Amino acid sequence: MTEAGETVVRLEGLTKRFGEGDTSILALDDVSFEVRRGEIVALLGLSGSGKSTLLQHIDGLQTATSGGGTVLGTDLAAAGPAELRRLRRRIGFVFQQFHLVGRLTVLENVCQGALGSLRGPRLGLFTYPKAVRERALEGLERVGLADWAFQRADTLSGGQQQRVAVARALMQEPGLLLADEPVASLDPESSGQVMRLLKDIGQQRGLTVLCSLHQVDLALSWADRIVGLRAGRVVLDVPTHGLGRDDIMRLYTDLEEEVVLPASDAVDADAAGAKASDGDEAPTGVSLEEAGRR
Amino acid sequence: MTAVLDPAATGTRRTLARPAAAGIGAGLVLLACVAAGVWAFASLKINVPTLVDSAGNAADFASRMVPLDFPPLGELLGLVWQTLAIVLCATALSVVLSVPLALLAARNTTPSAPVRMASRTVVVLARAVPDVVFAIAAFRIFGLGGMTGVIALGLHSVGMVGKLYADAVEEIDEGPRNALRAAGAGRLQQITGAVLPQVLPSLVATALHRLDINLRVSVVLGFVGVGGLGYALSTAIGRIDYQRAMALALVVLLLCFAAESVSGAIRRNLLHQEEPRGRRRFGGRSTRALPAAATTPAEPTSVSVAAVPSEPRANSRRISHRWDARRVRRCVLLVLGLALLVASAVRSDVSPAALGRGLDSLFPTIGDFLPPSGGGIWATLFADLWVTLQIAFAGTLIGLVLALPLGTLAARNVVRSPAVARTFRTVILLVRGIPELILAIVFVVVTGLGAVAGSLALGIGSVGLLGKLVADSLEEIDSGPARAVLAAGATRRQVFFAAILPRAWPAVLAHLLYQLDVNIRSATLLGIVGAGGIGYDLLNAARVLQFDVVTTVVLLILAVVLLVEGVAMWLRKVFA
Structure with a gap:
């Protein structure tokens, strides 16, 4: 059992470079910070500033070029594929695009969250143990969608699908919840529901939540603490208490650190990295945005 | 910026593109x-x-x-059933062989390039060798009868079915699979959890399409000893009995029309069910067309999700799907389909013994051709x-x-x-x-x-x-x-x-x-x-x-x- 205040994530000099030589892109540049148990942290920054890449490193989905850290007691640099998989089972991950299997029922999608703790492949709701199905239904109740359990997942609205994705992540009984722009493709009302859900669940279960966002106001009212990334570097790490909007906006507008890389290379790096999030409402800095793209 | 056109320059400019060598x-x-x-x-x-x-x-x-000379009704129905049985079994065989081959041939399910190449090669070879040749070879082993057709059509079909299945697997949305991977699911779990459910409709549609093609081809293969309508047709032509031949040709024509309309209806139905598939990237509740209102429970009107009681009530709830009319219909159709397939297998003399015989004489037969x-x-x-x-x-x-x-x-x-x-x-x-x-x-x-x-x-x-x-x-x-x-x-x-x-x-x-x-x-x-x-x-x-x-x-x-x-x-x- 973990104590309150214990460190859940500790990153030390995490650096990630995509590609080789002159055309390589520095996606994460010497990132170091700690997250304690129960903290609700928002990760801010322009599209391509490294938010998604950082979250994927914490989940063990990518391996660092240098540096590393400890997540839930697992040393990221030292862990092999099997150990990283065991780590992933203890970390819930919520995606921007929900990533539900549209043809399957809502309940089966939630049950899939338990695959890591089950042996062998599963196809069809009846192949999941009864206990798993019951737990999945509890999860759906928690996100307010139990009545929709046997609908096809693609008949739900975007906000509902994201709540199903949250329920799926809860099936892992995670020690840490990561969310990558979970509301970037939702309308304001659904966004509010999903963000409240993430925070409430985090607080009730003493769960650490690390969530990348690009709405500054939402981050200010939602998180305990804000970590700001720019061009792969941590440029801001402050508690939200007493913080104003203007303090944050510097993250987007202050261009004293010029980073210019050829845009054509950025495209290759984009393909190499994970899906970049689109539709960012970044006010300025096209070169910055292009430069940092994974 | 100079927006002024030089009038002298316009006269010498090309107004047609320079032709390219290619x-x-x-x-x-x-x-x-x-x-x-x-x-x-x-x-x-x-x-x-x-x-x-x-x-x-x-x-x-x-x-x-x-006048057209139809065989007696009983004999005619027997011929039709024999042909259909062969075609059904052959298509089923091609599906069974193609699914693993496709998973091994698709870039996203098989990271190893040599394995992918090997699997693709098998599929390409199956397509390259004409079904007639498969039939000639199978006839050597199994003689006149069902197995010859099942093996010949089934193996050759892998060429098309396997390729289309591999394409379908490569076209899936990778998101759900990444989500399962992020949750620590193994590779096989990712495939059954996120890949197969996504490709299932196209698997069925492709199989039905191939069924139509196989029906047509099976008649041609009658000329090299595959039983059924085609064989009867070829012997009638051999006897210069055009009255019988044209009667059988008419039956084949009608059978093809019938099969195509049935499989077409099933495929359309399948696609119709797939309509709500489009992922709603920006979908809010306001833009969404609700499914049939009668079956859709209203979402709790309270926006406060946190207010939903966290008290577990799961014990009083059902955790498997209700047996509604659609589910019953689906299951009945599935059972009927399987029964039809088993009956076809029996009619076409598909048996472990026959398969064993085939495996035994596989290499000697290949030797005959080389x-x-x-x-x-x-x-x-x-x-x-x-x-x-x-x-x-x-x-x-x-x-x-x-x-x-x-x-x-x-x-x-x-x-x-x-x-x-x-x-x-x-x-x-x-x-x-x-x-x-x-x-x-x-x-x-x-x-x-x-x-x-x-x-x-x-x-x-x-x-x-x-x-x-x-x-x-x-x-x-x-x-x-x-x-x-x-x-x-x-x-x-x-x-x-x-x-x-x-x-x-x-x-x-x-x-x-x-x-x-x-x-x-x-x-x-x-x-x-x-x-x-x-x-x-x-x-x-x-x-x-x-x-x-x-x-x-x-x-x-x-x-x-x-x-x-x-x-x-x-x-x-x-x-x-």
């Missing part, structure tokens, strides 16, 4: 193809006198084929290969000449009257439904054995597919540019040539080249029933047990097809 080359190749078609047309003596001569034959033939040899008839083989090519070119040309106007008239965005478009669609659909074999037999009887019959059969047969593809490619292009040209005051004909044809043309060309490829294979096949070309040598070699000659014929055809495919790929790239 473009010229590709144009010449296309011209050569058309010339080859015309020349083949002429040298095969497909001309008015021949057709007039045939008119007499046709009248003669018509008098010889009536090494390839000319059997001392190289000159004949090359001459007949040439004739086969002529048949394919002439057939494609006939098909094109007929399909272009038909397909254009069937395109809704070209023809003003929807009724006209619908009528021509129906004509094309009907032509498409007629198996080429039936056309070939009719033409063989009318124009006599030989290449003319083959060309005409292929030509008419091509109209079905080409006409549909022409109409589809015309309809698929987006209407924006056409509207823009129309808005600029152009006439309908100008719109067609300016905004529709240039954009549909690469697709039409691609379809045409594909049809040529198909026709070369078909020309070989039709030779077996006496429509001229190298197919006849294939059948003869099999009859006199010169299996090494069979291999030679296959390799010759394969070389030609590969050559045509290479040229086609290049042309598509140039004209894309």
Whole structure:
């Protein structure tokens, strides 16, 4: 059992470079910070500033070029594929695009969250143990969608699908919840529901939540603490208490650190990295945005 | 910025693009193809006198084929059932073999490149070896009966089914799979959890499509000893009993129409169910069309999700799907389908013992076919290969000449009257439904054995597919540019040539080249029933047990097809 205040994530000099030589892109540049148990942290920054890449490193989905850290007691640099998989089972991950299997029922999608703790492949709701199905239904109740359990997942609205994705992540009984722009493709009302859900669940279960966002106001009212990334570097790490909007906006507008890389290379790096999030409402800095793209 | 144009410069500027070497080359190749078609047309003596001569034959033939002589009903139904059983089993076999092959061949499910290559090679080989050759080989092992057809059709089908399955697997949305991976699921769990559910509808649709094709091919394979309608047909023709032959041909035709409408209905139903699939990236509740209101519980109106009681009430709830009418129907259909499949397997003598026998004699049989040899008839083989090519070119040309106007008239965005478009669609659909074999037999009887019959059969047969593809490619292009040209005051004909044809043309060309490829294979096949070309040598070699000659014929055809495919790929790239 973990104590309150214990460190859940500790990153030390995490650096990630995509590609080789002159055309390589520095996606994460010497990132170091700690997250304690129960903290609700928002990760801010322009599209391509490294938010998604950082979250994927914490989940063990990518391996660092240098540096590393400890997540839930697992040393990221030292862990092999099997150990990283065991780590992933203890970390819930919520995606921007929900990533539900549209043809399957809502309940089966939630049950899939338990695959890591089950042996062998599963196809069809009846192949999941009864206990798993019951737990999945509890999860759906928690996100307010139990009545929709046997609908096809693609008949739900975007906000509902994201709540199903949250329920799926809860099936892992995670020690840490990561969310990558979970509301970037939702309308304001659904966004509010999903963000409240993430925070409430985090607080009730003493769960650490690390969530990348690009709405500054939402981050200010939602998180305990804000970590700001720019061009792969941590440029801001402050508690939200007493913080104003203007303090944050510097993250987007202050261009004293010029980073210019050829845009054509950025495209290759984009393909190499994970899906970049689109539709960012970044006010300025096209070169910055292009430069940092994974 | 200098926006002022230099008037002197405009006079010397090019107003036409500099022609590219590749473009010229590709144009010449296309011209050569058309010339080859015309020349083949002429040298095969497909001309008015021949057709007039045939008119007499046709009248003669018509008098010889009536009255149609149907076998007794019981025997007829037996034949139909035997054919259907073989086709069902063969398609099932191809699905069972194709699913693992496709998973091993798809980039996203198999990271290892050598494994992917091996799997792709198996699939390509299955497609490259004609079903007739599989049938000849299977006949050696299993003799006259069901197993020959099941093995021959099943193995050859892997070539198409496996490829389409692999494509379907590669086209899935990777998101759900990444989500399962992020949750620590293993590879197999990711495949069953996120890959198979996504590809299931296209798996079923592809299998049904192949079922139609296999039904047609199974009749041809009757000529090399696959039981059922085709065998009865081939013996009737052998006896020059045209009354019986045409009666059976009519049954085959009706059976093909029936099978196509059933599988078409199922596929449409399947696609209809898939309609709400589109991922709603920006979907809020406001933009969403609710599913049938009666079955949809209202979402809790309270926005505060946190207020939902966290008290678990799960024990009082059902955790499996309710048995509603749709689910019951689905299960009943599934059970009926499986029962039909088992019955087919029994009828086609599929048994572990038979399979064991097949495995035992697999390598000796392959040995019979190797090494390839000319059997001392190289000159004949090359001459007949040439004739086969002529048949394919002439057939494609006939098909094109007929399909272009038909397909254009069937395109809704070209023809003003929807009724006209619908009528021509129906004509094309009907032509498409007629198996080429039936056309070939009719033409063989009318124009006599030989290449003319083959060309005409292929030509008419091509109209079905080409006409549909022409109409589809015309309809698929987006209407924006056409509207823009129309808005600029152009006439309908100008719109067609300016905004529709240039954009549909690469697709039409691609379809045409594909049809040529198909026709070369078909020309070989039709030779077996006496429509001229190298197919006849294939059948003869099999009859006199010169299996090494069979291999030679296959390799010759394969070389030609590969050559045509290479040229086609290049042309598509140039004209894309």
